[in-house]
Amino acid sequence: MNKLGLLLLTAATAFAAQPDMPRYRWENFTTANGLPDNHVFNVCVDGDRVWVGTENGLALYENGKWKSWSTKDGLAHRAVLFISPDKRTGDVWIATMGGLSRFSAGRFDNFTQLTSGLPNDVVYGVSVQGDFVWTATAAGAGRYNLRTNQWSLFNERNTPMYEIWTYAVNAGADKTYYAVWGGGILEYDAKTERWKDYNDPDGETEMVVLKDQGLVHEITTSISWMEKQKILWVATYFGASRYDGRNWKNFLEKDSGLPSNFINMVKGVDGNRAFFCTDKGLAYYDGTNWAIYRPALDTHKPEMLIRDASGKVTRMDAATAPAHHYMLGIDFQGDDIWVATAEGLSHGIRER
Amino acid sequence: MKRLFLSAGAVAAAAFLLTGARPIEEHYASPIELALSPDNSRLFVVCEGTDEIVVFDTATNKLTRRIKVGHVPKSIALSQDGKRAWVANSWTDDISEIDTAALEVVRTLPAGFEPNAAIPDASGATLYIANRIGNDIAILDLATGQETKRLQGGRGASYLTSSPDGQRIFSTHIYPNVGHFRDQPESEITVIDARRQIVSDRQPLHNSAGVFHLALTADGRLGMAAELRPKNLPPLAHVEHGAVFTNSIAVFGDDIGGSVHVPIDELDRYFTPPFDIAITPDRGRAFISTTGSDSITVIDVPKMVAYVKSLDADGRRLLATDLSASANYVQARIAVGAAPKGLALSRDARLLYVANRNDDAISVIDTASNKVARTLVIPGPAKITAQRRGEKLFYTARFAFQGHMGCANCHIEATFDGLQWDLEPDGFGKDIVDNRLLEDVEETAPFKWNGTNVDLEMECGPRTEKFFWRAESYTPAELSDLTSFIKAMPLRPNRYRPANTELTASQERGKAIYERTRTKSGAPIPERNQCAFCHSGPHYTNLELADVGSGKPTDRSPRFDTPQLNNIALTGPYLHDGSARTLEEIWTVFNPKDTHGVTNDLAKDELNDLIEYLRTL
Numbered sequence: 021m022n023k024l025g026l027l028l029l030t031a032a033t034a035f036a037a038q039p040d041m042p043r044y045r046w047e048n049f050t051t052a053n054g055l056p057d058n059h060v061f062n063v064c065v066d067g068d069r070v071w072v073g074t075e076n077g078l079a080l081y082e083n084g085k086w087k088s089w090s091t092k093d094g095l096a097h098r099a100v101l102f103i104s105p106d107k108r109t110g111d112v113w114i115a116t117m118g119g120l121s122r123f124s125a126g127r128f129d130n131f132t133q134l135t136s137g138l139p140n141d142v143v144y145g146v147s148v149q150g151d152f153v154w155t156a157t158a159a160g161a162g163r164y165n166l167r168t169n170q171w172s173l174f175n176e177r178n179t180p181m182y183e184i185w186t187y188a189v190n191a192g193a194d195k196t197y198y199a200v201w202g203g204g205i206l207e208y209d210a211k212t213e214r215w216k217d218y219n220d221p222d223g224e225t226e227m228v229v230l231k232d233q234g235l236v237h238e239i240t241t242s243i244s245w246m247e248k249q250k251i252l253w254v255a256t257y258f259g260a261s262r263y264d265g266r267n268w269k270n271f272l273e274k275d276s277g278l279p280s281n282f283i284n285m286v287k288g289v290d291g292n293r294a295f296f297c298t299d300k301g302l303a304y305y306d307g308t309n310w311a312i313y314r315p316a317l318d319t320h321k322p323e324m325l326i327r328d329a330s331g332k333v334t335r336m337d338a339a340t341a342p343a344h345h346y347m348l349g350i351d352f353q354g355d356d357i358w359v360a361t362a363e364g365l366s367h368g369i370r371e372r
Numbered sequence: 373m374k375r376l377f378l379s380a381g382a383v384a385a386a387a388f389l390l391t392g393a394r395p396i397e398e399h400y401a402s403p404i405e406l407a408l409s410p411d412n413s414r415l416f417v418v419c420e421g422t423d424e425i426v427v428f429d430t431a432t433n434k435l436t437r438r439i440k441v442g443h444v445p446k447s448i449a450l451s452q453d454g455k456r457a458w459v460a461n462s463w464t465d466d467i468s469e470i471d472t473a474a475l476e477v478v479r480t481l482p483a484g485f486e487p488n489a490a491i492p493d494a495s496g497a498t499l500y501i502a503n504r505i506g507n508d509i510a511i512l513d514l515a516t517g518q519e520t521k522r523l524q525g526g527r528g529a530s531y532l533t534s535s536p537d538g539q540r541i542f543s544t545h546i547y548p549n550v551g552h553f554r555d556q557p558e559s560e561i562t563v564i565d566a567r568r569q570i571v572s573d574r575q576p577l578h579n580s581a582g583v584f585h586l587a588l589t590a591d592g593r594l595g596m597a598a599e600l601r602p603k604n605l606p607p608l609a610h611v612e613h614g615a616v617f618t619n620s621i622a623v624f625g626d627d628i629g630g631s632v633h634v635p636i637d638e639l640d641r642y643f644t645p646p647f648d649i650a651i652t653p654d655r656g657r658a659f660i661s662t663t664g665s666d667s668i669t670v671i672d673v674p675k676m677v678a679y680v681k682s683l684d685a686d687g688r689r690l691l692a693t694d695l696s697a698s699a700n701y702v703q704a705r706i707a708v709g710a711a712p713k714g715l716a717l718s719r720d721a722r723l724l725y726v727a728n729r730n731d732d733a734i735s736v737i738d739t740a741s742n743k744v745a746r747t748l749v750i751p752g753p754a755k756i757t758a759q760r761r762g763e764k765l766f767y768t769a770r771f772a773f774q775g776h777m778g779c780a781n782c783h784i785e786a787t788f789d790g791l792q793w794d795l796e797p798d799g800f801g802k803d804i805v806d807n808r809l810l811e812d813v814e815e816t817a818p819f820k821w822n823g824t825n826v827d828l829e830m831e832c833g834p835r836t837e838k839f840f841w842r843a844e845s846y847t848p849a850e851l852s853d854l855t856s857f858i859k860a861m862p863l864r865p866n867r868y869r870p871a872n873t874e875l876t877a878s879q880e881r882g883k884a885i886y887e888r889t890r891t892k893s894g895a896p897i898p899e900r901n902q903c904a905f906c907h908s909g910p911h912y913t914n915l916e917l918a919d920v921g922s923g924k925p926t927d928r929s930p931r932f933d934t935p936q937l938n939n940i941a942l943t944g945p946y947l948h949d950g951s952a953r954t955l956e957e958i959w960t961v962f963n964p965k966d967t968h969g970v971t972n973d974l975a976k977d978e979l980n981d982l983i984e985y986l987r988t989l
């Protein structure tokens with residue numbers, strides 16, 4: 021929360037004066053009610069099913085019940101960092117700290133750097149694009165061809181990737197984007213088979229000198245490609261960016277509704293709206309206004325804040341809150357949202 | 373005339389180059405699968421040896437048409453109305469679509485690597501294709517002729533069948549799924565939800581390797597899959613005690629509750645390997661072809677179900693190895709021709725057609741009497757060559773003690789089985805060896821992983837008789853026939869380097885690594901530690917023994933035959949004992965001291981390049 025925001029903070033007494041931001045009733049899951057671990061790294065909605073990646077295995081929430089799997093069941097590693105279902109085949113691809121797993125109707129097939137062409141066992145991200153499975157690893161990008169079982173590796177030798185710590189991948193039909201930790205954004209064009217990089221133009225690691233002139237920071241953590249609108253959302257540890265193919269718009273804690281510049285994940289709703297998982301709560305941006313959902317940082321009581329276009333911040337009544345303010349992942353289920361936090365999984369049930 | 377002769381020679385040479393196959397003396401039909409038209413008026417016969425579908429009129433028993441299809445066809449399936457048929461051509465990676473009124477191929481559809489089966493869904497809008505080398509099941513939109521998606525099958529996905537209500541597609545696979553070293557083999561029945569077109573279940577088949585056709589009863593409540601259950605972990609010292617294979621059917625479904633392995637062998641006689649299954653519409657009987665035993669096993673289904681139901685959980689588990697159990701449900705054994713494979717049962721269940729692969733003939737069994745009523749012959753070469761005689765010897769189980777097994781039990785359809793065996797009575801766990809592909813091996817002597825067999829005659833003669841058959845020897849003439857067949861076995865097309873194509877950039881880089889003489893730092897690599905030194909020549913072997921550091925304490929010698937590398941991508945696991953599950957593991961796990969080539973200076977993508985090149989060989 022910036023200083024201006026704090027000064028303008030008022031109690032919510034007149035709803036009509038506030039932007040109409042989504043409100044949620046939060047239900048939280050921990051080891052007490054079914055999760056294999058409270059450290060939740062990722063959540064992925066697959067129709068009626070909710071896949072959850074935790075520090076101690078993969079979990080599935082379906083029909084109100086939990087199932088979970090770990091290494092004894094065949095999972096490559098217990099720490100599940102990212103999950104990506106292949107909607108065509110029904111298989112689920114799982115990025116772990118010890119390799120890539122394919123979970124197919126109860127069978128795990130594992131790919132590691134020792135047993136396959138996978139670049140590295142630390143797999144931060146995975147994304148399915150037709151017959152290709154893209155992976156983001158600690159030693160570059162890898163693309164697995166489902167038809168031929170062949171791997172293509174992309175690193176500093178054949179792309180502009182000057183850092184090879186790829187932290188997230190988001191593959192669309194024609195474009196694939198990588199968030200490279202310390203290396204900005206890489207874009208792969210499937211038609212031209214060429215790579216292009218997007219970097220912080222000022223090169224400053226601690227501050228933004230040239231705001232809106234390019235990517236906000238080189239230490240990128242997440243991307244969200246809105247294929248329909250051709251908009252790219254980017255999360256970094258030093259703010260967020262939105263790119264429309266021509267212009268960049270950057271968001272910082274000091275001049276937006278972001279509760280923190282430290283952002284673990286961004287997920288766009290469309291070209292104008294996005295959710296940001298930060299270390300100080302979940303932020304929602306509707307193109308003009310901002311909302312923050314979290315347990316209060318000091319009292320830990322449920323908190324919802326709205327920041328309008330003028331910068332006025334209003335505290336809304338909130339009876340429930342996500343499990344923790346340290347947010348790592350989010351996915352949508354209709355109007356509901358699911359959020360991965362450091363102390364459990366949270367289901368935000370949209371209220372009308 | 374001379375010009376014509378030269379042209380024919382050029383065509384033959386071109387064909388040889390394209391297929392990579394050595395010339396074969398004669399082409400025999402080798403019928404392997406059958407299908408009846410819905411009105412039962414026609415019998416379609418898949419002839420893998422002559423690349424054709426042969427059509428018989430079942431009223432006159434006359435051959436009425438020969439339809440040329442792709443190379444090495446493996447299956448045929450008809451639409452429900454019988455107007456279309458689809459043939460899976462395993463070596464040309466495509467599907468021939470046949471108009472059954474015109475009896476001609478009207479369209480050629482794409483498939484994956486080595487399609488072995490293709491069946492339509494209930495609506496006729498979708499074709500499911502099991503790709504054996506691809507280990508997957510392709511789904512093809514028949515309106516557009518385009519593939520829409522691929523589902524992961526079991527390793528060596530080969531056979532498909534639909535549930536009677538069309539809601540589910542079942543697939544089996546002939547090689548066990550890749551597991552851990554010296555674990556028992558695991559297979560599965562892959563179940564596809566036909567509405568959503570996704571894999572909805574994988575029913576495990578523990579200790580199974582070599583699962584062939586699957587059939588369901590008309591009510592869909594009972595399924596049966598033909599399966600080989602190998603005993604490859606203990607030493608192969610007890611052929612006479614049945615300790616090599618159990619020939620079974622995996623029975624599953626609502627009527628059984630779960631699944632159970634039901635043996636079809638007897639205490640002193642084996643019926644191997646079970647291949648195809650046909651169940652009568654009233655689910656009274658099931659017929660199983662047993663290829664090496666030249667016979668059909670007839671199961672009384674109600675008795676079998678009742679017997680299984682009478683067993684508790686322990687009893688069901690023990691049933692898998694109880695060779696006396698078959699007396700409770702095997703009704704008859706019917707002798708047929710050589711190497712019976714595919715079956716087709718008439719609608720009224722009165723006639724059972726059996727494809728006798730190595731006789732080029734179809735046995736027509738009167739199911740009331742369980743006797744062969746007539747035989748339909750597919751005309752072919754008048755001369756039976758040594759190779760053809762050898763082929764029969766390769767498939768038969770008659771030389772082994774109590775008919776236990778034949779060459780084709782381990783070299784499934786003349787390939788391999790993906791298993792590691794403890795072959796000789798040299799102690800438990802000593803000299804474990806991985807099974808190897810037999811194609812194009814004539815010039816790769818010596819044989820056996822320790823190289824002790826100097827030629828195929830020794831490999832297939834005294835050694836085989838001593839360690840495997842333990843009952844009957846080949847005559848010198850038979851041994852000569854057998855080895856002539858093995859020597860003529862052609863190499864299948866390489867899927868990673870199609871004919872007349874250039875290497876990809878990655879494969880080119882891998883080739884440079886394969887042929888390099890210096891490390892990345894410029895240090896010379898000793899000749900004997902260069903890939904291309906030991907793996908040299910047309911088969912990528914210098915035909916010598918080498919110690920590459922892969923020996924285990926249980927091996928009597930660390931020196932092993934340098935294996936040929938042709939089509940190496942197909943034949944995992946690797947190394948002499950199959951301890952490397954993938955090509956990568958040869959170097960990432962089993963080459964810590966650079967004794968199996970210098971690879972530890974390679975970056976990961978460079979190792980990938982090397983492997984991409986190896987796949988093209």
